Ligand SMILES: Cc1ncc(COP(=O)(O)O)c(C=O)c1O
């Protein structure tokens with residue numbers, strides 16, 4: 253079957269090895285070609301020639317400026333997203349801010365969440381004296397004892413997509429707050445944080461946004477919640493007047509209060525360059541191609557001996573196909589020897605991530621053929 257691909261030309265913007273079928277862009281995205289040149293410029297010219305002057309020539313405000321670029325991909329108007337720190341650190345800030353001063357008794361967390369979310373939620377529960385209640389996010393049951401619910405938009409293991417509108421409404425109906433982890437959905441589908449009235453959201457930029465290994469994460473704090481956003485890590489870069497060097501901490505009025513310490517400028521500007529690709533594409537096309545790619549791959553591997561597809565078949569899914577097989581680890585290792593790169597997630601999941609900006613229908617066919625050959 254031939255597929256029309258409105259994004260076919262976008263693959264040329266990436267530096268990829270055509271010998272390799274790369275299906276792990278949901279762990280680490282591939283590098284857009286312009287990133288190497290930009291990083292070289294940042295090192296040689298900005299740092300090399302401008303030295304300390306770089307801070308007043310765009311570096312200091314990069315977390316908010318790049319944040320606005322990420323904001324466009326998650327339905328956030330300018331001034332509400334800051335790029336900083338890691339997702340784990342931003343989760344800590346968001347959850348601590350969400351429970352501050354609450355008279356409610358519990359934090360609800362997705363029981364199968366990516367481990368760091370569960371670990372951080374536990375620390376916040378311990379620090380704040382609240383209970384932690386893990387739940388199946390498909391059967392969300394917040395109560396008037398719930399202070400905050402932490403949810404993953406797309407599940408890292410199965411690829412299941414939650415209905416953000418429905419879950420947000422359910423949490424708000426009991427007067428609780430919701431924090432969304434968008435790691436596996438940002439750059440996958442249109443997201444409408446402002447329109448849905450989401451309380452807080454975090455996400456990473458090294459997966460489908462292609463920011464590079466360890467590129468800084470983001471944190472969304474909507475305008476009307478900023479005055480009440482008291483984060484626990486009161487570092488000087490979140491101060492209203494950082495260069496006044498005051499001994500008292502006064503948070504910035506806006507989203508900058510979510511900052512902590514000095515931003516990693518080289519990673520930040522690598523991400524800034526990587527985001528250029530998104531100026532040329534429509535998220536609706538990205539979503540349509542992601543669904544088509546994953547449906548194509550699913551059709552090719554469903555029914556292979558010993559394979560169970562655990563990613564939902566309907567549109568409640570992100571851009572990965574997860575397969576269960578008792579020898580998942582060995583199979584993934586052998587696929588890698590055949591230059592098909594995916595991920596193994598313990599104990600028995602083979603995960604294939606499809607990045608519509610650069611993956612092709614031929615990638616799906618080559619990976620499925622390699623897997624079939626091994627089985
Ligand atoms: C859902 C989710 N949250 C958080 C993280 C990671 O957080 P950090 O960037 O802090 O390592 C990942 C992946 O590593 C993830 O899949």
Ligand SMILES: Nc1c(O)cccc1C(=O)C[C@H](N)C(=O)O
Pocket residue numbers: 278279280366408
């Ligand atoms: N963040 C990662 C890392 O530092 C090393 C290896 C993998 C990762 C990942 O992002 C894993 C990813 N969140 C996952 O869903 O499995």
